Each structure stands twice: as C-alpha cells, then as structure tokens.
Amino acid sequence: MVLEAADGIEVVGEAGDGAEAIASAARLRPDVVLMDVRMPGVDGIAATARIARDQPEVRVLVLTTFDLDEYAFGALRAGAGGFLLKDAGRDELVAAVRAVAAGEATLAPRIVRRMIELVTDVEGPRTVDAPDPRPREHPSLTAREQEVLGAMARGLTNAEIADELYLGESTVKTHVGRILAKLPARDRVHAVLIAHGLASPLEGVGAQVIEGSPR
Template sequence: MIRVVLADDEAMVRAGVRAILGTDDEIEVVAEATDGAEAVEAARRYRPDVAVLDIRMPRMDGLAAGAEIRRTVPETAVVILTTFSEDAYIAQALGDGASGFLLKSGDPRELIAGLKAVADGAAYLSPKIAQRVIAELNAGSGGGAMARAVAAKERVSVLSARELEVLGLVGAGLSNAEIATRLYLVEGTVKAYVSTILLRLQVKNRVQAAIVAHEAGLVQERSGS
C-alpha cells in the first residue's frame, strides 16, 4: 500500500486528487493539509511513502514544505503539483530533492502512474514538463549546451561501466525494479548501485541524476537497447 499525504489549499483540488487516487486500491491518502506547514506536520506524524504538494500554498509553499519534508522525513518522496505558469520553480524544487512533478491539468492516469513510480524509487516528470525541462537544458546561445555536455561527461567519468548503464536507465525513467529486470539483477543490487551513483555524482536524488544522464548523452545511448 502506498501511503500518501496530500496538501493543497483549495478544497476542490484536494477532493479531485483524492478521488483520483481513490480509484486505485494500492494507494491510500492517510492525511490532508491546507498549507505547507500542515503538510510538514502530517509527514512527520504519518511518515508516508509520498507527499503530494501544491506548489503554491499559504504559510509555507510547496517548495519550502518539500525541502523540509526531505530534510526531516527523508524516506518520504515529494511530488509537486504544478501548472505551466509555475515551471520556473522546477529547478529550485529539483535542487531541494523533489522526486516528481505533475501537471494539475494532466491525465488522471498520469497522477497514479507518477505516484507509483516515485514510491518505487524512480523519478517522474509529467511528459509535458519533461519536454520543457529538456528544452531549458538545451537552451542558450553559444556553446552553453555543449559546455554542459562536456561537464556532465566529466562528472560521469568516475562511474564504472555498470554504474553508467544503471544511470542511463535512471535517466530513461525506469524504476529500480524495471532496471533490475532489464539488467538481470536483484532489486537490492540496483538500489546499491543507485546510492553509489548519487554519492559519486554528488546529487541529491534520481531527478538530478537523470538530468546528468541526459546531459552526458547516456539516455540516448541506452534507450535504444
């Protein structure tokens, strides 16, 4: 069972998200909050698998709440609910350790799929948000994108061949279980590889590692295999 804390200051949005999650027997909303401070309190009390946070809330917004939850309840993954007009905040949330971003206007099935992916240890970006993140990574004049690629390749040079393979699959959005199946490994071994990769790359979570994988060209190299 995936235990969820849901935080949004709009009652109708909370009701809608709760109703969507309620259609899946594997997901249980254990607590709701109307602002970021309440969300942090609920996460500390219930220690859920996932905290779903609106990006804009009173007292403490979703970004600050997510950062605090990751700091004080590190076993709880954070998913941010956002809109296109708020995607400028994505980089900040990534830096604070968020594991997923979902559009409020997205397909309800995407909400469930995203929660399950994050609960399973994967990173998840709504496809439309992912397109904008990748576009932003590739944006800029001159050799900006090329410089990032060179820097990323230098960062991943400390990894072994197997770790590079795992990182490429993390970048492709696969969960630990899916990577284990693809590489014929046990899931515990994959978790160990991922932990080592995060440490060696000096990144906080799988989303940041996935960005490095994209910049280093590992995802393109691995996704076709």
C-alpha cells in the same frame, strides 16, 4: 478521490497550506506527500524543502498546473522525488505516487525536455528541436553505470532499465545505488540534475556503494 479508489493506496490526511502540510507530514509520517505548489502562506516549494530536510524518509511528489521553470526546478532542488502536471491522467497519477513511494523518480515529459534544452543552451549551439538527452560523462562512473544513468535521465524505472539493457532488476538497483554514491546524490532525480549540470552534489558525503533499493 482518484487515489482513494486505487488499490494499495490510503489517503491518511489532507492539508490546506504549506505550514499545515509540514505539520501533518511530521505527525502522520506518510510514505508520500502529494504537494501543490501554489498555496497560501508557506508555498509548496518551501514546504517540500522543509519536509525533505526534517523527514528525508517522506517522499514528495509535486503536482501543479504550472510547468514554469522556477516551479519545476525549485521543487526538484528542494528535494521533491517527482514533478507531475495536473493534466496528467488518472493512471499516470496513480503510477507516479507508487513510483515515488518505491524510490523511483517521476518527471513530467515537458520538464525533462526543458531540462535538456537548458543544458544544451548552456553547453553550446544545438537546436532545441533535437536536444541531446545524454547526461554528461562522469569520470567515476563505469560505462555500464553511465548507460544506466542515461536511462534514469529518460525517466525509466528499474524494471524498464533492466529490460532495455538486458540486466536483472536487482543488478540495476545495484548500479543505481553506486551511481548515487559516486555523484553523490540524494536520490534519482538529484542524480539526473547533477549529471546535466543543474544541481550540485551533496557536500561532505563520501563515495560509498549503497546496496538494496536506492532512492
């Protein structure tokens, strides 16, 4: 009901379980699938992985009441473009759907904090109360690209990164494309996971500069 009432968003189908979600996504080819995690039969994580594999142009936004690590990281590793908790407000939900449709990344703040906590736990003694949000330095990235990656890790959109770094939005898009190519990463969320050591780069992908509107 929230999404149907939002301007520019059309709900084209609904599914009661993961298997139906996979079939509906293949048939309807939506821009975004809003995916629950706990469903009978095929769960949301498995359904997300199948959609990401078979229909990479379809973006998946995972929505759940659960913020346990295995759900969040499972969804992101499966190829989700974002992870939002069900206590998100109406405006946050609508904005998340639009962001994921545009190739941006959306992560619930609690998930971002937990990602950082896991990294600091692995890398050495740093208090969880004051985690370091900076991604690891990547040797192939320029200083500016590292700055953009750090902003991506904080969940900023291209427009917000442009404002913060005093760049044009088209320049930010170019930087994001180069970051995805150099890591190499499937999308912005995957890039952030790679940068924090929580996921592996894509295999068999060369470092190419990707122009346009990268995911």
